[in-house]
Amino acid sequence: MRPFHDAARFYERPTGLVGRSPLRTNAESAVTRFIIRRLLSSVVVILIIITLSLWITRQAPSNPCLQEREANACACIKEHALDRPIFPVHNPPPLTPLEGCQYWESSGSLVLGPIEVLPLSEWSETQYVIYVATLLQGSLGGSMVTDRTVLETLGAALPYTIQLGIQALLIALLIGVPAGLIAGLRQNTLPDYGVMTVAMVGVSIPNFVLGPLLIMLFSLKLGWFTAVGWESWSDSVLPSITLGLFYAAYIARLTRGGMLEVIRKDYIRTARAKGLTEQIVVLRHALKGALLPVVSYLGPAFAALLTGSVVVEEIFNLPGVGTHFVRSALNRDYNLVLGTIILYSSLLVVLNLVVDILYTVLDPRVSYDD
């Protein structure tokens, strides 16, 4: 970001992209080029993530088929073997037999004959090729533990995680921005100290402490909310607060910092000199500049809220993606682990892209050219 050259012109400029016709086409094509460039690099990033994840999951000791008591592990390994194409692959690479196991392709009670597979827990190029081919077919494979597909499982969980993330973000904004503004406008007064102390505490309290505290008070003692699960909207209140409060505290600090910086600018003095009321000065002129740091933080924050709800989902027993992320790793459910990683990394990439684009709306001087 370049420094303000002409602050007075900045605040008089109309908001948004409306009414800038001469610049418009140029800006639009720059944006399009930027988006395409970013999308392409995103694909590469995700491909690298998939490769690394596929390799790393195989390095974890044990495999999804091991049970406490003797189990039909051979059959399990073969049922889930990734080396077995789940759809026709042209010229499939040769397969090596899994020691001690002969797989019988069975369809109902009809036995077709033995085929050979590789050990499930070992990395192989074959697995990689097949996995990527599976992705290209629009599938994430089947869970190695349950009878469901990864797409089904994540599809059922994602709406909850997204709603939780949005609500937590709203709470963070609705608490954080006003609190930060109050603190910023009343610098070094009691409200400022009060708000910033609370924000400091808010940043410091981990959600695995806050969550149980809220449950204790509002579910067990007062009985206002259910303690676990997500049946109706009210069940999402405590989790959203638990998740959002850290961000509220952080946003309060950002807003205060932004406000302190902006409020001393020349264009604010100009606005005041024009005789505008303090309300208009703050809301129309100062606020936009003060919120820039907050806006640039929103993307990472939202991404962090979506991917960081693991603990909150566990505490409140929510049917979200985070719970799957933890459980699938513990179960060595390779396909579900990979599916979750792909989902999370795609969310991160897309959200960062969206934020970069939105940034122009608030600050048109941000350039998309290299």
Next chain:
Amino acid sequence: MVMISAKTMGKRALAGALVGAMALSVWGCDKKQPAAGGQGEARGGQAEFVAGSEADMFTFAVAADPQTLDPGRMSGAPEGRIAFNLFEGLMMPGPTTEDLDDASELVVPGVAESFELSEDGRTYTFKLRDDAKWSNGKAVTASDFERSWRRVLTPDFPSDYQSFMWVIQNAEAFSKGEVTEWSEVGVKVIDDRTLEVTLTQPTPYFPELVAFYTFFPVPMDLVEEKGNDWTRPENIITNGPYELESYREQQDLLLKKSENYWDKANVALDQARIRIIQDTNAAVNAYRTGELHWSGTSLPVAQITGLLTHPDYMQEPMLGTYYYRINVTDEESPLTDNRVRQALAMSVDSRSLVEDTMNNLFTVANHFVPQGLPGYESPGEGITYDVARAKELLAEAGYPDGEGFPRIQLLYNVDENHKLIAEAVQSMWKRNLGIDIQLVNKEWRTYLQDVSSMNYEIARAGWIGDYNDPMTFLDMWETGNGNNNTGWSDEEYDALLNQARAERDPAQRMKLLAQAEAIVLERGPVIPVYYYTNNVLVSRFLEGFEPHNRDIHLLKYMSLPEAPAAEGTEASE
């Protein structure tokens, strides 16, 4: 704040809740006093909450999503809980395992109204009832069982309990591909209503096996048509007291009483909700807030301790033993010396472990086979706490007062209970024998791999019996058994078990098994610690819920009389 609460608030209290929550968190994060006080009060007035008062039907929890609803392929506890209500085998588990005179009382007729046992104890002839039906109205026939069992026995069919069927003649050979003709396997359909099963050996616990879900019938036409998708709620056909209405991952399953079930007149609960609550803390919270009638899973020491005096607390004995297993395959290790193993076992004070470390939640174990199996008498005193004798044995083995004893490792999987026990045992061995051991804890799957590949010295273990017969605890120590995992092998022991298998006289058979257990305790690779119990919360108003040592509780036996008015719940409206 206002925006949020104005949106879809149903409860008046909610707006207040939001304000309160924010007050707590924004304006007074260091005010932890109210919350802590709340906990104190909740504990003080435990009886205040009424189990299930907030639930709209009978509700209980299971600890995980079912991996499958296919009884032939399932193996876990949540799956079993569901299968026992959706499906029905030839026989079914009875309501309780306590105070039975005879093992035959363990099971009650299911799809079979009766069975006959041949003179040699090897052939069971099951007579199926006329009115047993699938949920689609079709009759359940003998060939449904035959086809379902054949499916489980298909070579490499991914069933963890396939080996339960190996008591049937030629079943093992068939499942291993050694016999390819199904007609050679001892399962014969005589007619629609008669199934004849021939076993390799007399197996007194066969009726209890038949009451296990691996033996349940599945709708084979549907299975062949849909593959693994047959268990989806929109496809599934069942033959038990309940039908599956819906399943939402990580949330719940809804069961609805089946109109086609032959005994529907005796099914009191019209519907049930099975909630999936993975975290035991969350399960206790759900119970306390009235969302559950039954915690469903056993609660860990930390969470149950505060509720021991609550009227809903219930302890069921369990057919299971918590023990340490010893790897005897390393020639260099002192653990191959039986005197060392005995010394270690004798210097573990299991009474103190149960009473002091585990808060009396479990039962002291001196034997490997739990007490109370009908017809079985445990051999002698078992392993008793005897430090003097242990010291002698250790000295005889060449390690007087632990001198020169290598630093061995004790492996357990990450868990608070396991850690407490391991630390106590570590200090007992240090104090009593002067030997140092190193505690190693590993994540569950890694621990499993270490145990199954025998990459450990001493490891924590647990064994839950599969049926009410000592055999389920003893056959695992046979040479080469897949659950042995210690490398221990004893010819005399193997011979005794084989003798017991062939024995027709039940009393004599039990004697042989007791002799075998004595061998395992005298020179085997085990140190028993305690017998498991199930520590659950279950509504005191629920009727027909009786202790069952395999934790099998059929909804069919339960009823919930009109729930009493919830007391002290004004805050929840």
